[in-house]
Amino acid sequence: MARSTLEIKDLHVEIEGQEILKGVNLTINGGEFHAVMGPNGTGKSTLASAIMGHPKYEVTKGQILLDGEDVLEMEVDERAQAGLFLAMQYPSEISGVTTSDFLRSSVNAHREEGDEISLMKFIKEMDSAMDYLEMDKNMAQRYLNEGFSGGEKKRNEILQLMMIQPAIAILDEIDSGLDIDALKVVAKGINKMRSDDFGCLIITHYQRLLDYITPDHVHIMMQGRVVKSGGPELAQRLEAEGYEWIKKELGIEDETVGQNA
Ligand SMILES: Nc1ncnc2c1ncn2[C@@H]1O[C@H](COP(=O)(O)OP(=O)(O)OP(=O)(O)O)[C@@H](O)[C@H]1O
Ligand SMILES: [Mg+2]
Numbered sequence: 001m002a003r004s005t006l007e008i009k010d011l012h013v014e015i016e017g018q019e020i021l022k023g024v025n026l027t028i029n030g031g032e033f034h035a036v037m038g039p040n041g042t043g044k045s046t047l048a049s050a051i052m053g054h055p056k057y058e059v060t061k062g063q064i065l066l067d068g069e070d071v072l073e074m075e076v077d078e079r080a081q082a083g084l085f086l087a088m089q090y091p092s093e094i095s096g097v098t099t100s101d102f103l104r105s106s107v108n109a110h111r112e113e114g115d116e117i118s119l120m121k122f123i124k125e126m127d128s129a130m131d132y133l134e135m136d137k138n139m140a141q142r143y144l145n146e147g148f149s150g151g152e153k154k155r156n157e158i159l160q161l162m163m164i165q166p167a168i169a170i171l172d173e174i175d176s177g178l179d180i181d182a183l184k185v186v187a188k189g190i191n192k193m194r195s196d197d198f199g200c201l202i203i204t205h206y207q208r209l210l211d212y213i214t215p216d217h218v219h220i221m222m223q224g225r226v227v228k229s230g231g232p233e234l235a236q237r238l239e240a241e242g243y244e245w246i247k248k249e250l251g252i253e254d255e256t257v258g259q260n261a
Contacts (some may be wrong), residue, residue, distance in 0.1 A: 003030035003196050004067050004083055004167035006051075011062035013043075013050045013224075020046045020257045022224040023062070028168055031196040035210055035235060036203045038221035039243055041256040044203045045089050047221070048170045052086040053079050066168070081109060083167030087157035087174050089203075093145040099156060100126065100140040103163050110164060129162045133189050150177035158189040169193070170201045175209040187212030207239035220246060222255040 006028045013021035021043050028034050036044055050057045051064060053076040064071040066082055074082060103126060108116045130137055133155050145153050154174055161169055175183055190213055202215065218234040219226045227250055247255060
């Protein structure tokens with residue numbers, strides 16, 4: 001796969017008539033890791049859902065382009081096929097579909113018809129990724145995420161990431177609920193993806209994750225927009241000082257998307 005670029009331009013998104021995103025601008029190139037931070041309820045997950053095409057989120061203005069192609073014209077499965085991947089803040093449980101079957105279908109959905117991955121090769125690759133992520137092999141035969149612990153679900157998202165090898169991934173709070181060892185393993189998996197062919201948007205609340213994954217760019221969301229961008233030092237300052245200084249600097253009183261103009 002060639003180096004990709006995801007461009008988000010002046011994105012406005014409404015949910016049930018209420019505007020949540022109010023003009024997001026962000027460009028992610030292959031080879032780059034971007035962290036998106038920001039207080040609760042400022043539109044981070046909404047941005048992730050809108051990029052992946054969640055039906056509840058209506059784009060009222062702006063553009064999302066993947067290598068110049070209009071993502072907003074694509075169905076959800078077409079977005080995945082085009083190379084986009086989302087690890088959700090709350091991964092869903094799918095009863096009746098094993099993790100292994102789900103992974104194999106996802107991998108094959110990214111390949112041409114007639115060029116499906118052989119079962120042998122698939123199992124070999126899955127085993128090796130599971131070893132890398134220190135996962136119990138029995139998980140593969142369990143229904144997707146059903147009864148998985150919070151940490152197991154997050155690890156399973158990274159397993160999908162490693163197997164699917166998307167061009168651009170959005171990881172929404174992939175670190176939430178992880179113990180220290182699991183956090184390191186998840187970070188190891190994400191770091192293994194680093195290449196010019198892979199760009200990543202990491203939504204997180206904590207510098208802790210960024211101690212293990214060094215972002216190239218850090219963006220702060222407030223009021224449904226990216227209000228400030230910088231390098232890794234921006235995340236470090238947030239950890240030390242919180243968000244108050246940014247609100248002061250920008251004259252923001254209420255950072256949520258609430259009823260702001
Ligand atoms: N499906 C929905 N229906 C109604 N309101 C929604 C929906 N999804 C999001 N919202 C509202 O949009 C706002 C932004 O939510 P979002 O989940 O994007 O925040 P966030 O920045 O990801 O917050 P957190 O850090 O807590 O995960 C919130 O006020 C939320 O209640
Ligand atoms: Mg969120």
